[in-house]
Amino acid sequence: MTIWVGTSWKMNKTLDEARDYARGLVAGLSGQELGDVQPFVIPPATAIAAVAGILADDSRVLVGAQNAHWEDAGAWTGELSVPQVADAGARLVEIGHSERREHFGETDRTVRLKVAATLRHGLTPLLCIGEPGDVKDRGRSTPYILEQASRALEGLDDDQRARVLIAYEPIWAIGEHGRPATVEELAEPFAALGQEYGGGVAGLLYGGSVSLDNATDLLGIDHVDGLFVGRTAWELDGYLQLLRRATGS
Numbered sequence: 103m104t105i106w107v108g109t110s111w112k113m114n115k116t117l118d119e120a121r122d123y124a125r126g127l128v129a130g131l132s133g134q135e136l137g138d139v140q141p142f143v144i145p146p147a148t149a150i151a152a153v154a155g156i157l158a159d160d161s162r163v164l165v166g167a168q169n170a171h172w173e174d175a176g177a178w179t180g181e182l183s184v185p186q187v188a189d190a191g192a193r194l195v196e197i198g199h200s201e202r203r204e205h206f207g208e209t210d211r212t213v214r215l216k217v218a219a220t221l222r223h224g225l226t227p228l229l230c231i232g233e234p235g236d237v238k239d240r241g242r243s244t245p246y247i248l249e250q251a252s253r254a255l256e257g258l259d260d261d262q263r264a265r266v267l268i269a270y271e272p273i274w275a276i277g278e279h280g281r282p283a284t285v286e287e288l289a290e291p292f293a294a295l296g297q298e299y300g301g302g303v304a305g306l307l308y309g310g311s312v313s314l315d316n317a318t319d320l321l322g323i324d325h326v327d328g329l330f331v332g333r334t335a336w337e338l339d340g341y342l343q344l345l346r347r348a349t350g351s
């Protein structure tokens with residue numbers, strides 16, 4: 103079974119920094135046995151092509167985009183389409199991250215359209231779901247995320263679903279003000295996701311304050327097929343160390 107370990111750089115890194123990271127990653131992985139671990143890197147759009155060009159030297163690392171529009175082309179100022187990010191070298195498209203839902207008007211409807219567009223063009227959607235802290239406080243995390251996932255995947259057939267990655271990223275666990283979810287807190291949501299989607303999608307990932315301290319424990323949770331990482335992997339050494347944790351090397 104594939105273990106996905108990837109990072110989104112969010113709105114970080116110049117082209118030079120992105121190239122340095124990508125070159126370092128190729129060098130750092132050279133000769134390293136990855137086993138079932140599938141690395142992926144999601145740079146800002148400005149760096150997708152450069153990073154994909156460098157990582158082509160290690161074809162084991164997938165490159166993604168942090169967002170893409172649902173239409174293929176047209177009058178959508180400031181947006182990028184799935185064919186455009188694919189043209190730049192992206193093979194994954196991250197969709198519905200909570201930062202996009204909160205700040206950029208991403209809704210269940212636009213998320214669903216983007217998942218469908220990504221599949222239509224043969225790329226892998228990385229669908230992000232996650233509940234705010236007040237929903238967790240009311241004990242409603244699991245129904246909330248199941249509803250989000252079901253709305254995003256509405257209308258897909260089994261073959262299409264099988265190509266989707268789902269990342270559960272509780273909003274209260276993400277970023278510098280977030281607190282990492284504990285293994286105990288994640289057991290129930292992942293049991294529910296596993297029951298609903300386990301085996302039916304490409305993988306179920308956890309994201310939110312993943313660190314070198316908690317990565318191994320998080321990967322040990324039932325139905326967790328991988329980790330989606332921000333800050334800990336923005337420095338290359340952190341990402342390489344996470345990959346080593348995942349491969350057990």
Ligand SMILES: O=C(CO)COP(=O)(O)O
Nearest residue numbers: 276277310311331332333
């Ligand atoms: O949002 C995330 C990945 O998409 C997680 O970010 P952090 O790992 O920095 O909490």
